[in-house]
Structures are given as structure tokens and as C-alpha cells.
Amino acid sequence: MDELRDYYQNWLEDQLKPTVDNFGSRQEEFSTASDIELKALYTPLDTEEIDYLDKLNFPGQQPFTRGVYPTMYRSRLWTMRQYAGFGTARETNKRYRYLLDQGQTGLSVAFDLPTQIGYDSDHDLARGEVGRVGVAVDTLADMETLFDQIPLERVSTSMTINSPAAVLLAMYVAVAEKQGVERKSLAGTVQNDILKEYIARGTYIFPPEPSLKLVTDIFEFCSQELPRWNSISISGYHIREAGSDAVQELAFTLANGIEYVKSALNIGLEVDDFAPRLSFFFNAQMNFFEEIAKFRAARRLWAEIMRDRFQAQKEKSCMLRFHTQTAGAALTAQQPENNIIRVAYQALAAALGGTQSLHTNSFDEALGLPTEKSVKIALRTQQVLAEETGIADVIDPLGGSYLIEKLTEELVARARDYLEKVEELGGMAEAIKAGFVQREIQETAYEMQRDIEEEREIVVGVNKYQEEDREIEDILKVDPELEKSQLRGLEEVRSHRDDRRVAEHLEAIRAAAQQEENLMYPILEAVRDYVSVGEICGVLREEFGEYQAHHF
Amino acid sequence: MSQDNIKVLIAKPGLDGHDRGAKVIARGLKEAGMEVVYTGLRQTPEQIVKAAVQEDVDVIGLSILSGAHGELFPVIMDKLTESGRNDVLVLAGGTIPDDDHQKLKDIGIREIFKPGTSIAKIVDFIRQEMDE
Structure with a gap:
């Protein structure tokens, strides 16, 4: 390494510097989107401190930096999961069946x-x-329509639902019951964050x-009833x-994760009972290498946190999926068509970062809801990436890149600093109450x-290479008639229910809330009798009160 | 009107929680010397107009990404007129499809700014309108 150090110094002084002096540099300094300074070149000198077995190890082995599974995409490609939903359950059901016909492999409910x-x-x-x-x-009734003719034992379904997550999860379980599908074969995720x-x-x-109590009620329910379900x-x-x-x-997401683990331990759950079903959700932005490093750093940090701080014993408890x-x-x-290209690079970063599933945005989403055509292009972008480029054929193909490894280290270190600050404030719930997190983001x-x-920062079409603004007319419009049809449907359901049963269910939910029992069970009973989301949340609003946001 | 004391209400009608744009604009207008009040999320048309009247603002900036603009903006404009404040300059931004823009302008919304609009452009627009 000493010899290499000398060669590197020589290269810097004798070659790089005079060339830059001659031809100039595009920028004074280069840095990632998170302001991590970038050198002109990375060499083995940048990674010599990184102990392979300790910090990287093999895929499927702690700390999972190179991937959570031993085979990654050689066994199975990532799940292509497009977030979709609009109008009534009937319209959305049609879109889901269209997407499944086009080769999408999982559903994601908006x-x-x-x-x-x-x-x-x-x-x-x-x-x-x-x-x-x-x-x-x-x-x-809406949920039954939403999954009509979709076999729940064969698809995995992600639901973007948070505050009322318990209600929608209960409805999913109830639909499965009606379809005759066993709970243990249900696969999917509630966002619940x-x-x-x-x-x-x-x-x-x-x-x-x-709210945290509701989150952990779902953890408990899933650990007992839904072994293949991601509880968050x-x-x-x-x-x-x-x-x-x-x-x-990276830092705030993991800090939230820590807060959830603490909350679950507080209500008496065992870490290895719920931790294997925790899952994560990240963004893929434009700064390509930093994004790849971010995904790798996230895996490593979470494994270390679960192992060292929470003494998780199971390997799965330490896996960040x-x-x-x-x-x-x-x-x-x-110039919205340019977004197709942006999405392709971002998708590439996600795949090189080892994601388990991916949603690619449609190019027209800054303007409105995507059309069937734009959604198809977005899905095809993933399919081309997965099937044609060969990037899925080797596990963690950028592992060992001097730059990627150095950036992974740097992101781990910087995220740790933030995690420490959050700890000093008393954890994430407190840091949020104090407005620290909101202020940092703003x-x-x-x-x-x-x-x-x-x-x-350059954004093509926005502050460079601009063109005359064109009007884009091909945007999906939700027919206002759908709102009326939804209201009619709701009225219909309400008129056919047993009102006395509804009232009893709501009182059972109220009692469970007051006695701090697991709310999933009374909610599941209630949704079976067509008690509505608004009615259940209404009772919980009365019991829990509503959050008032402050502006920082 | 003097340029120094332009007062702006940045408001979030509708139920969507996307307020990155609203907050960035609020701060940008402040740094440009305007007085800015931000309503926070999930404001009804009634709440927005009430705040505008109470704060005696010159400008309302409506930020919405939920798609409910067609439903909510006309109510806001009607209530402003009812309150005798149809002199307020009303602007909008967010995810508002191009072919909705004319309808919104027809009910009195002066300009709809698309994603990607610079703060500088919005500041210039407000100053120009206030001069007239």
C-alpha cells in the first residue's frame, strides 16, 4: 500500500494537476447530492481500512451490505410493483387485472x-x-370489489395505508376469508409507518x-396470524x-425503525417475533452512485442496530428488506418525456442497490394521474432493465468498486451522526415533537x-436546455360521476346492515381502545359486518383525539 | 401599493399532505421581503377565506396536489367574493393538469404555476401585479 500511495501522489502531482491546470475543471469542487465531497479518483487506498468480512461479507450474511439473500436476482428478479388506484374499487380492479396481465408481479394499492x-x-x-x-x-364491500377475481394466495399486495392501517388490513383478511384463502398464505405489506x-x-x-400503540397492535397481530405479511x-x-x-x-428512516422496535418491546413483544416482518421503503433519486451506496449502507446499519442494540438472534431480524x-x-x-430517462437511471440504481421490489414512476406524474400508456412505459422500463441489460446476473455487481465502498462507509458514518443527535433528543418521537426532524428537512x-x-444544480428542461412550454392534454381524469357512484354504494351498504350490530362493534372497539387491548381483533369483527373506515376511525378519534401539527 | 409590505397567505386546501412546495415558497417569499402566513395542511375553503380576511392579506397562494382543485377553488373564490375580498390576488400551484388552467383562470385565479417554477418568477409576478 505504501508503494501505491507513492504512485498515487505522483499521479496527482505529475499528471492530474498539470492537466487540470491546462484544461480546467467543470467545477471548483465536486460533491454528491448530500454534499459528500468527491475526489477525482478512488483507488485501493480508499478502501484499505474496510474489513471485508466485518463490513461487507457475503450476500445473505451479516451485515448484509451486499444483499439480504445468497442468490439475489439470480433466483428471482425483484418484484415489479406499480402503485395504482383511482376512482371506485371497480375501476381500480380493472387496472390491477390489466397490470397483472402485462406481467406485473405484485399489487400496490393507492x-x-x-x-x-x-x-x-x-x-x-x-x-x-x-x-x-x-x-x-x-x-x-369496496374491498371485495377491489380484489374481485384476483387470487389472494398468489399475489402479494402492498397497501399504502398508515393511520387506519388496522382497518384496511382487517378488510384484506376478511376478503381472503370470503375467497377461502388461508391467512398463512397471505403475502403483502401494510405501510403502517x-x-x-x-x-x-x-x-x-x-x-x-x-398511533404507536396501533402500529404495534399490527405487529402483534401479524406475528400471530400472518406469517408472510410485512407488518410495516x-x-x-x-x-x-x-x-x-x-x-x-437514511438516518431518519432508521431512527423511525428504532422507535418502532422500542415501542414493540415496550408492549412486551419479543424482538425475534416481530423484527423479521419489518420492511423498508426507500427513494431512488438522481445522484446515481450515492443512491446505490445508500441502499447498501442502510442494510449494514440496520443489521448492526438490530444485532448490537436490540440483541436480535434471528438472522431475519437483522435483514433490511x-x-x-x-x-x-x-x-x-x-419536457415530461425526459422523465422516462430519469426513471430508468433511478431504477438502475435501485436494482444495483439490491432492492426487493420496485415502482417506476410514470413520466406524466408531475402533471396529473398517469395514463394507461404512461404506466405501461414505466413498467416496461423495469422489464427492459431486468431482462435485457444483464445487470441482474451478478450479485451486488458494484461491490468492490473503490468509490461505492468508500461512499457506503461515508453514508454509514454520516447517518450514525444523525442517529446520535436523535438519541440525544430522546428518540424519534421526541425529535419530531421538538420539530428537529422537520426543520432539518425543510x-x-x-x-x-x-x-x-x-x-x-442542473435540471434538464427546467434550468438548462429549456424549450417553449407545451400544453399536455393526455392526462387521466377521474370522472366526477365516480364520486357519486361511490356515495350511492356506501348508502346501499349502510341500508342493508344491522344497525344494532354496527353499534355493538363500535362500542367493542371503544372498549378495547380504553383498555389498551389489541385493536386488530375487534376491528376485524367489525369490518366483517360492513362497519366503515370512517365509523371506526370516528370512534378512535373520540378516544385518542387528533394530532395538531405545528409549523417549524 | 408599496412593495415592502405585501402580505401573503400560503394555503393548503384539500387533504393531501405534500407541503414541501408550500413551505419552500413561503420561505422564498419571506426572504424576498414579503410577510407570509402559512395555514398548514387540510384547510377547508371556509378556513382559508377566514384566515385571508383576518390576516388582511394581499395575496393568496393555493397549493394543492390532491386533484380536488376543480371542486375546492370555486368555493374559495365564491367565499372571497362573499367576504368582499375579491380584490385579493389569488395564485395556485401544485399538480394541476394543463387543461384545467383556463377554467381556473376564468373564475379569477390569476396564475397557475407549474412544478419547476422558480421562486424568483413568482416574486416578480406578485410584485408586478401589486404595482398595477
């Missing part, structure tokens, strides 16, 4: 905002929102304490969309905007 915030479609605040950004689900709602995504209902998807995606950089995304979505915030309204978001306006 619920509309009233459902996500626990209001029925006929609530005042639901005005104009029914079926807009996702499918409207009020009662089990409330902490990031307070800091980034905004669909919270209740204050943190009862701890999501950095939205933290990044809210404007964080890669280091903050994750879904990735390409960055919505990187999509431009200007600060970065603002700096990023300044960087673009002052052209330190």
Missing part, C-alpha cells in the same frame, strides 16, 4: 385521501377528494402515543420527497431549491 385520513366518502371534508389520488374504500406522516407525508389522524414498511421515500438529502433519508420507488420530486412538468429542501435557481 387509497384516496379520505380513506387515508379515516373519513367515509360522504364526509364533508371528502368533498372533491373521493377516488382522486387512489381508490375509495369505505366498507368491506405513522412517524413519517408527522414529518413528511401528512396523513396522520391521532397523536403519536396511541418503514418509509424513507416520503422523507426524501419532502426535501431531505440521502443521508437524512426494502421496496424502492423512483423519485416523484425528480419528475419535471417541463432546510435541505430550501437549499436544494436555491441550488436549482442559482444553477448550481
